[in-house]
Every structure is written in C-alpha cells, then in structure tokens.
Amino acid sequence: MPDSVMTLDMLPVGKNARIVAVDWAALVEEEALRLRALGVDVGSKLSVSHRGVFGGADPLALRVGRMTVALRRAHARAMQVTLLENGLESGQ
C-alpha cells in the first residue's frame, strides 16, 4: 500500500505504524546509534503518543514496545513508516 507510506513526523498521534525505511545518512552517527539501541529501526512497530508543547510539533514521544522514546521531528522525518491496520493493539 504505497499510499499509506509517510514520514514518521506525519504519523497522526495514536496510530500504529511500522518503520519501513530509514535514511541513516540524514542523521548524526551517534544519534543513529542511539536510536537503534533504543529499538527505533527498520521493522520496529511504533506509535506517536505525544507531540510538541504549546501547539508546536517538536519533540515527539514514541511508543516502541513497552518503552517511550523522545526524539525530534528532524529525526522522525528521516524515517518512512507504513500504517498498520488494527489501530488498537499496541506493539508487543
């Protein structure tokens, strides 16, 4: 379903998605390492749980498995996600 592929920063809050591609070159090396260590990588199932303060879009809080990970929109923009159909069940 190519029409449901978007960058992570466009993913609406609460919708489940899977990361299908990451433009690692767009990220600083340490940040890429840290994201992978936190389980944010190709294949990860996640959802956006919170975003921004005072109406801004930065930063984002992701639910990855049983963890919450904060990152910036700039990082999220480097990741392609695809929507998962059953929106209620969250990761494993």
Added chain:
Amino acid sequence: MSRWHKAALVGNPNAGKSALFNALTGARQKIANYPGVTVERRGGRMILPNGAPIELTDLPGSYGLQATSPDEEVTRKVILGELAGEPAPDVLVIVLDASNLEQHLVFAQEVIALGKPTVVALNMIDLAERDGLVLDPKALSNALGVPVIPTVAVRRRGLTELGEAITQAEGHAGDAPHPRARLDLAERRMEAHAIADGVIISESAKHRLHSRMDDVLLHPWIGPVFLLGLLFVVFQAVFAWAAPLQDGLEGFVGLISDAVKGAMAPGLLRDFLTDGVMAGVGAVVVFLPQIIILFFFILVLEATGYMARAAFLMDRMMAGVGLSGRSFIPLLSSFACAVPGIMATRSITDPKDRLTTILIAPLMTCSARLPVYAVIIAAFIPNRPVGVVGLQGLVLFGLYVFGIVGAMVVALILRRSVTKGAASGFIMEMPKYQLPRLRDLGLGLFQRGWIFLRRAGTIILQVNIVLWLLLNFPQAPKGQDQVDASFAGHIANGLAVALKPIGFNRDIALALIPSMMAREVAVSSLATTYAVAAGDDDTTAHQLSAQLQKHWSLPTALAFLAWFVFAPQCISTIAVTRRETNGWKWPGFMLAYLFALAYVFAGITYWSAVALGF
C-alpha cells in the same frame, strides 16, 4: 584471599540498577570518580549470604558495548577490564527491567556473550505484574544459559537468592572466559524478541497507569503549565518550609556560643571560638534545611521519572537557544549545585552542546547562593504579602528567573560564537513512573547533607580561621578600628577601590576574597567581620541582619544580590569544569565572562536603585 572479589551491576538505563545497588549494599557505599575520567563511580560492600564480603560496583547505565557517551565508555572498559586502576569484575550482575524485557535483552546478550561468570536480576518484577505481564524466569534462564533471579529491589525481594547466585558464580571467578558466538545488533534484537516471546506467559492489555499520566503531564498545554507551577512550589517551599528549622538551628548555635562565653575567660581564644569558628561556620550550617529541601525535590523528581518528562517539555525552549532538552536535567541539578550539574552533562552526546551547558551551569542559582540571598533578602526586603505569596519569596524567585534568563541569553550568544556548530538533537528514553522509595531518598539526602556539612567543617572552617587571623592581626591600638588596622582590612581597602563604583563597601570586598572558595563563605565572612568589628559588648554582634542594615544601603544590598547572580565564586565549580573540559581554557573563559557580567549587572543595579531614590 588477596583481595575481595568484585561484582558489578550492568544494565540499561532505567533498569532499577541504583535501587538494587542501594538494597544490596545498604549505607555501606562510597561515591567517587573513576581514575582519570569524571564518571561517577558508585561502589559498596555487599555481604553474601555465606557471610563473605564482596565489592559491588554500580556501573553507569548503558545501551550497548559500543559507547556513545563517556558513561557508556566507562561501562565498556570496566567490563572488559581495560580501565587502568580498576580491576575487571569477577562476576557480572545484569539488571533487566522485567516489563521491558525485549529491549533490555539486546544489551544483556552482548554482555553474556563475553563468557564471564554472569547472573541476571530480573528486576521490578512487581511493576511488570502490575502491568499484567506474567513471566517465566526459568525459561529466561534456559534461553540465556545463566541463572535468572526475580527481584524487587525496593521491597528487598529476591536479594538473598541473588546473593546465593553471585556466590555460586564467584566460584567460577578464576575460570577463563568462554566467549560465545557474537551476534550483531539486528540478530540480537531478533533473538531478544524471540526470547521475550518465550518468557512472557501471559500479557493482559491492562490500561497502563503511566501512559495516562503522560497524557496529562506531557499534554502540549497542561504539561508546561504544570511544570512551571511545580518549579514555583519548589522555590516557595525552599524558602517557607525551611524558615522554622533554620530559626531552630540559629538558636542552637547561639546557645552554644553563649555557653562558651559563659564558661571561658575573655580573651583572644574565646573570641576566636565565638567570632571565628561559631559565627562563621554557624552562619553557613543554618542553611542545611534549605539545601535538604531543595535536594529532596530534585531527588523526588528524578526517582519518579518526571525529570525526563521535564526534559521533553523543555526541549522546544532549549532548542530555541541552540541546546536540547537533555541540557535541562544538568541545569536543573545545578539549582542544587553546579558540580553535580556539570558532571551530569556527560549524558549530552554533542560536545558543543555539552560545553555550552557546562559554561552556563553556574548561572543556575545553586544552593550555596541561598545563604547569601536569604540573608540579604531577610535584612532588606520587607516581609509583605503580594497577593498569595510573600514579597521575600517573590524577590528570591525573581533572582532565580534572572539567572535562568541570563543563562539562556548567554547560551544563545555562545552557540553563535565560541561554541558554534550544528544544531543538536534530542533522543531520550522516558522511564516509567515510579513511587520514590523513602529509604533511597533518605540515603540520597543524607549523602548530600553530609557533603555540605563536611564542607562547612573543613574548607569553610579553615577559610574562616584564616580570615579571623587576618582580621585580628596586627592588633589595633586602643580606640582605633580593628578591621582597618588588620591585614585583611588593608587587602580589602585595595580591592574596594575597584568595587566602589558598583556600590560595594570595604566589608563586601573583604567578604568576596575568601568566598572565592565557595559563595556561602560570603555570609560567614560578613558574620565574622561584623562580629570582630562590633566587639564583645555589642549585643547585636551576632545578628548579621541587624549589622547589615546598619552598614549597608538598600542599593548596595541589591547590587550585592545582582553580583551573586553571576559571580563564579566557587572553587569546586572551577575545578570540575577544568576536569570536564580537560584544560584551563574553558574554566578561564567561564571566570572571565561571569565576573564581567557580575560587575556590569551589579553596577547597573546599584546606579538604577540610586537613581530611583531607594
């Protein structure tokens, strides 16, 4: 045995390692630094069930052996025995968060693959159960090939079993390691997923308390307002709750001083004890309640997991001055003390970010400034209610805000000049919310309070003795002012020439010299100076407030407050900056820019106040 065997706690951040460490070692712990680096080393003695002691180290939390921060570098080197002066641990205790198994197993596999004697503590199993997770520790043990002990550090569950497992593993301490096949990150993650699947017996979709708490606390509008309100409550509490305790301590010091006066014959020795030691050290010790209350809040915010939420909420604002939410935690810690604050910058991965944060950390109003602010505010600002808060509390809050705004402006300028570089990122795990445990809190407060008292008993005492000697010699001929005749008076008179334009008198110049050691020394120095100047007969000699009102004008007092917003008068901060930046360049820069700002802003304050006719 030539030496005690060593065990080390290893694990991801937020696995509950520190709580487990506290539970295993009790109060028998020592906090120091690793040799050659500035990463905090927490070590302690643990008594195994068979009565033998073992040295236990709490290694910094790490996501993998491939280090991305100085903390992780230390963990890697200690585990591999590559850190000079730090023998490799004989037994590794991997601490896993039971409710975050899949994630934490990624690093655990990497450590187990080293083939050293290893035990796994399946920690916080109660929280996992609360979340509706039922786990099978045996299955985990089979999958990993090492013993797995379910533990609840905060309830002391499983500690004996863990001790027994460590004893057993210790028996193999001398064996050569049997390294196993090393998997790469992707393989380890797949394996972790498979293991976690096999270990989780059942998982009910209970609504999780902490995601609901996040809905409120990370709410785009409610969250920041809550944080601001919380910070305001903290600072009001520091001032209001501490007052009765402080009065009590003050009375106690006065009682001792009077008792000494009654028991000893008048003379230099008695003066030395009452004016030099008690007036000086007593003036600082009475601030113990405020420091304890401030640290209480900071420790609670850290232990509950709220600190990371505060970092999330502050990230946008910090990004505005070229920093990230990560800088917020070191900066908030700097409200207690810049030294742990600057040390906490090690978790900031970007070097330019980190340097900027170090340079502005001394602008956060640390607890050592509280004595200075409190004394001046109490003496010069009327205790009038303004709406629901007092004017004194409001002025104190204003000084905090002044420091924060100053820090933000400085950061903005630094990020565009001396620490120019690419914009930094913000990636951070949000730990689960947890109730803080009283024992850990108490231990943390005791350690902080003890450090403060030790400083009062050593550095501050020594400085005061020297100051007292300089103030009393040479002795003035009868009828002349003792301070003017003394060595200290001569030095201060010289310095006072430079400080006169910003409204500082000789007594202030006198207090500023020794308070290079630590800011709170300014209070004790002023107390000592006025006690010496007043002599024995003056009943108000030991009431610093009255003395200040007599000798200082309001503009001078305000300028003095403005000075201390900026002045980097703390030898420990300078020393830790030198250590953290590996040289004298940045502490030198810090000293120069902060003294320049202190001079300018004290001057502006003084002349504005004079012009307004205060």
